[in-house]
Amino acid sequence: MSKVSRFVEVDDLSILQRLATAQRQIANDGGSSSNSTFSFWEKTSWYPQVARRLFHPLLLDPRNDCFVLFTVLMLFTVLPSAVWLMLDFAWWRAALHVALVIQNAGSYTSVLHNSCHKKVYSVSWMNYIVPVLLGPLFGQTWNTYYYHHIKHHHIEDNGPNDLSSTLRFRRDSIAHFAIYFLRFLLLVIIELPVYFVRRGRYWNAAASFSGEPRVRLGPRQV
Numbered sequence: 001m002s003k004v005s006r007f008v009e010v011d012d013l014s015i016l017q018r019l020a021t022a023q024r025q026i027a028n029d030g031g032s033s034s035n036s037t038f039s040f041w042e043k044t045s046w047y048p049q050v051a052r053r054l055f056h057p058l059l060l061d062p063r064n065d066c067f068v069l070f071t072v073l074m075l076f077t078v079l080p081s082a083v084w085l086m087l088d089f090a091w092w093r094a095a096l097h098v099a100l101v102i103q104n105a106g107s108y109t110s111v112l113h114n115s116c117h118k119k120v121y122s123v124s125w126m127n128y129i130v131p132v133l134l135g136p137l138f139g140q141t142w143n144t145y146y147y148h149h150i151k152h153h154h155i156e157d158n159g160p161n162d163l164s165s166t167l168r169f170r171r172d173s174i175a176h177f178a179i180y181f182l183r184f185l186l187l188v189i190i191e192l193p194v195y196f197v198r199r200g201r202y203w204n205a206a207a208s209f210s211g212e213p214r215v216r217l218g219p220r221q222v
């Protein structure tokens, strides 16, 4: 195992665990609006009992129970809202749905990020819920985030070969931000497979490209 991959698989996980703890601390302090979903329900008197009895038996690490809480909330709000819209569209419900997605997008990205780095559930199939079932509802195509973030971004570490590197851009320039954002939005689905092909990682190239046009089950492929 290379020095780089050891760093990603060991040290980064401890960083992520601290990040998850920090996110929960922010939520409990009522700080970030993007974590308000966590904080409201975690502060209820019955939540610790629910977490201990229902969530902890499903988890590899009981400290991640806030991930389960968030996932359950999304399964009972965003998911039925999307299904209802598909079956019976109405503009006022579409507006509420968009607001709901925006309000929870930050928390979803945090949960997706952490669960891509480390499995959350001891029950294997449950690890598919966040990337496969909830992903498209938050604009994440299947496995694209995993292959970009784990198999590429953390390897290149924002260096010159990182397709999402910020090195060449000024942080106080709207034009630079627009170029960075549009390149990522429009070209990453082509640039990422090309990146893998150039390094002989053909399986990763095929898997990352397939995340956009078709279903590929499983959040943690080779």
Ligand SMILES: [Zn+2]
Pocket (backbone or CB within 6 Å): 113, 117, 149, 154
């Ligand atoms: Zn990461």
